[in-house]
């Protein structure tokens with residue numbers, strides 16, 4: 001009976017909050033923010049895919065001790081296994097699945113890469129495999145860094161039209177039209193706008209992001225520049 005009351009309560013909260021958010025959505029939809037809201041919904045659909053997120057949790061739990069948080073090898077384990085071997089290099093999802101499921105020996109690699117098929121569920125293997133495809137690709141990693149930290153100002157499409165962009169003058173840059181090189185981008189991202197004689201609104205990321213994450217996001221930015229009109 002007690003549980004039922006709780007369930008009922010949860011249901012009421014759920015329904016009323018759904019009602020609330022759809023009211024907010026329709027309000028916002030009626031003005032200019034519509035575009036940005038649609039953008040963020042696409043973002044949720046496309047990139048914060050549940051499977052990938054779950055895969056990240058599996059990875060942290062079972063794999064990062066050897067392979068490191070970012071797939072570049074845990075330095076302490078590297079001494080034991082050889083650093084190069086612990087780096088997750090770009091490969092196909094099928095291959096990742098094979099080595100994860102059946103261990104290193106199954107793909108003519110070191111038996112020190114364990115067999116995971118008895119430890120992990122089918123779903124966990126599929127999720128972590130998906131996560132590895134992102135983890136091993138600098139541009140995809142950079143895209144994740146961008147989506148996590150930059151879209152509020154620069155927008156989901158990096159066109160400078162993030163939800164908060166209207167608050168600032170000068171507006172956040174349209175990064176798809178940037179004429180700056182990688183060195184410049186690395187500097188402004190690391191040290192912030194003010195250090196470059198630009199708006200102080202462009203934050204200093206050097207302390208919040210690792211140098212790897214900054215490299216990755218700069219690499220990602222290089223792939224989205226539109227050359228001509």
Ligand code: HEC
Nearest residue numbers: 062063066081085087088089096100104109110112113114
């Ligand atoms: C006890 C340490 C250890 C753990 C934990 C571990 N691995 Fe490994 N893994 C290795 C070693 C050692 C290799 C290198 C095998 C070789 O190249 O000979 C490796 C290689 C790999 C590779 C191939 C890397 C490449 O690009 O060459 C993948 C992919 C991989 N592991 C995935 C995983 C996943 C997924 C998990 C977690 C579910 C995991 N590993 C957990 C030790 C480990």
Ligand code: HEC
Nearest residue numbers: 149150153170171172173178179180185193198199201202
């Ligand atoms: C709080 C808002 C805000 C956030 C968050 C933000 N930026 Fe900016 N960014 C700006 C503003 C504003 C400018 C323009 C500065 C100017 O023109 O003086 C800018 C400029 C830049 C430039 C210079 C582009 C050019 O072509 O000159 C780069 C590169 C950049 N941001 C990258 C990033 C990255 C990468 C992130 C996330 C890690 C990020 N920004 C997060 C506000 C922001």
